[in-house]
Amino acid sequence: MSIRKIVTVVEEIRIEGGRPVDRPARVAVVAAVIQNPWAGQGFVEDLAPGIDGHASDLGALLAPAVLDALEAPAEAYGKAAIVGLDGEIEHGSALIHTLKFGDHFRKAANATTLLPAVEKRGPAGVVFDIPLKHITDATIRSHHQTVEVRISDAPHPDEIVIALAAAAQGRPQQRLAPLTTEQ
Amino acid sequence: MQERIDHSAESIGLRKLVLYRDVVLTEAGEAPARPARRASVAAVIRNPWVGSGPSADLALEQGRIAPVLAKLLTDRLIASLGGVEEIESFGKAAIVGAAGEIEHAGALIHTPYFGNLVREFLQGESIICFADTRAEAGETLVVPLWHKTRASTRSHYQTISARVSDAPRADEIVVIAAASTGPRPHPRIGDRMTDPVVTTQSLEAVPS
Numbered sequence: 001m002s003i004r005k006i007v008t009v010v011e012e013i014r015i016e017g018g019r020p021v022d023r024p025a026r027v028a029v030v031a032a033v034i035q036n037p038w039a040g041q042g043f044v045e046d047l048a049p050g051i052d053g054h055a056s057d058l059g060a061l062l063a064p065a066v067l068d069a070l071e072a073p074a075e076a077y078g079k080a081a082i083v084g085l086d087g088e089i090e091h092g093s094a095l096i097h098t099l100k101f102g103d104h105f106r107k108a109a110n111a112t113t114l115l116p117a118v119e120k121r122g123p124a125g126v127v128f129d130i131p132l133k134h135i136t137d138a139t140i141r142s143h144h145q146t147v148e149v150r151i152s153d154a155p156h157p158d159e160i161v162i163a164l165a166a167a168a169q170g171r172p173q174q175r176l177a178p179l180t181t182e183q
Numbered sequence: 184m185q186e187r188i189d190h191s192a193e194s195i196g197l198r199k200l201v202l203y204r205d206v207v208l209t210e211a212g213e214a215p216a217r218p219a220r221r222a223s224v225a226a227v228i229r230n231p232w233v234g235s236g237p238s239a240d241l242a243l244e245q246g247r248i249a250p251v252l253a254k255l256l257t258d259r260l261i262a263s264l265g266g267v268e269e270i271e272s273f274g275k276a277a278i279v280g281a282a283g284e285i286e287h288a289g290a291l292i293h294t295p296y297f298g299n300l301v302r303e304f305l306q307g308e309s310i311i312c313f314a315d316t317r318a319e320a321g322e323t324l325v326v327p328l329w330h331k332t333r334a335s336t337r338s339h340y341q342t343i344s345a346r347v348s349d350a351p352r353a354d355e356i357v358v359i360a361a362a363s364t365g366p367r368p369h370p371r372i373g374d375r376m377t378d379p380v381v382t383t384q385s386l387e388a389v390p391s
Contacts, residue, residue: 004207005208014199150323150346
């Protein structure tokens with residue numbers, strides 16, 4: 001696997017809605033900019049060999065890195081695949097929508113739920129939002145949130161950005177009634 | 184000195200901190216001889232001078248706020264890059280929101296209350312290169328970096344992008360410190376010591 005660069009973003013919110021946040025709200029993202037394994041091959045019918053060659057390694061690389069950047073246990077998480085202009089969104093989906101990728105993060109974070117995801121295609125510098133949900137119960141509303149990411153020079157047309165995101169808490173100043181109150 | 188720095192983030196209206204760090208593993212298909220980590224740390228604070236007009240004296244607030252930012256931002260930079268001794272180049276920047284003056288951005292980064300302290304905390308000697316602008320939230324600012332003790336070291340001329348998705352609001356200022364642990368991925372454009380003498384006269388002798 002050819003990795004060009006690794007990007008880490010950590011946001012820490014101290015004030016929201018004009019009021020201090022009880023505990024500074026932290027969200028971390030780690031992204032790997034990789035060569036698209038299927039670049040220059042035309043339409044590849046069987047993506048399995050490329051998945052086998054990349055997905056698990058990417059999960060193993062990114063999962064500990066994003067938890068390390070968060071410096072706290074993760075309560076919500078998400079993932080992203082941003083494909084350069086010459087690739088298919090299917091290429092990005094292939095790398096992140098497999099247990100071979102996500103199980104590294106679930107295991108490292110003691111998580112059980114599916115990872116919410118963004119998949120899109122765009123030029124270098126495209127802005128993308130990674131959705132995050134609670135790591136053991138995707139219906140917990142307080143933890144529905146997104147984090148915005150931009151890498152100025154990625155993805156190139158023949159690259160894919162693969163990212164994991166983790167939050168140490170729900171939204172700052174979260175105060176929505178739980179889902180059960182409407183059932 | 185340390186005792187006189189107010190560390191309270193609340194006192195400067197700190198809304199948010201954003202760390203961006205990257206490491207280049209391959210560039211143009213090859214691994215750099217010295218892979219450098221680069222980072223920027225951005226602090227979003229309330230603009231203390233919004234609505235005060237061009238005759239307002241900026242000294243009081245700049246002396247109160249800038250040292251807190253210098254400590255906060257350099258602490259985060261040092262932690263994210265593996266220690267102050269790892270840091271080889273540095274830069275600074277500010278983005279003022281639409282209701283402020285560019286002078287307000289300058290007040291927070293161009294005086295000794297910020298610059299001298301950033302230099303001291305990062306153990307540098309050079310003047311710190313900078314960028315500043317007035318912009319809407321989410322604007323990307325390219326922050327220049329150069330060597331912290333020998334500014335003319337050409338291998339270390341580089342930039343890093345800084346961006347906060349929802350800042351600055353009109354009444355906010357984003358203040359940024361940035362640093363790198365090494366040179367560009369494949370530096371090979373010589374240096375002042377290797378340059379030939381280039382003048383208009385010498386160039387006339389070069390066939391075109």
